[in-house]
Amino acid sequence: MLMNIGALESVKLWPCECLIFHDIDLLPEDDRNLYACREQPLHLSAAYNTFNYKLLYEDFFGGVNAISVGHFQRVNGFSNKFWGWGAEDDDLANRIKYHGLSISRNPANISRYTMIRHEKEKPNPHRVETLRSGQNSYTSDGLNSLQYRVLDVQPRRLYTWIYVELMKV
Known part of the structure; x- marks a missing residue:
């Protein structure tokens, strides 16, 4: 849900054609791995x-x-059904394929990332079940079912903080 809100609100603030979703604990190793969209969705961090x-x-x-x-x-x-760590990216990959798109990648020597060491978050125990059941709701669960209200937007030096209230569906 929060990824969808971030995408929608970002496009409102800074109209653009390309969205980059980035785990905060990954650092790119190769500057040839360009952060840009292509004809198909691009998985930048394959290695x-x-x-x-x-x-x-x-x-x-x-x-x-x-x-x-x-x-x-x-x-x-x-x-909008995933909370905590795990499987939301797998669900997005399934949605991409379901809608006739494919995932593209750069060669492994270019799409290399270092993961910053940190304490691992516990996986959501319902992630696999949510992933399986999601196959029937690609067209009804997502951007079109999102309900929220923006409470505050605070531009900061390196990011913009968007505070929202989530509505029950």
Whole structure:
């Protein structure tokens, strides 16, 4: 839900054609890995140091992604049912494929990232169940079902803080 809100509010503040979703604990290693959209959604972080620079699985879409605003709207954004850590990026990958798009990647030697060491968040215990059940709601759960109200917007030096109230659906 918060990823959808961030995307919608960002586009209102700074009209653009490309959205970048970026895990805060990942640092790019190669400046040839351009943060820009392409014809298809782009998985920028295919090779992490913590995974021995190997792609975890074929449909892996976690970490850092670039997706056009048009494609994000077409797939109905992220599901609003995921909370905490885990599987929201897998659901987005499934939505991308469901809507006839594909995931593109740069070569592994370019899409390398270092994960900053930190205490791992506990995974949401319902993430797999939510992922499985989400296959029936790509068109009804996402941007089109989002209900929130912006309470405050505070531009800061390196980011903009957007405080929202979430409405029950």
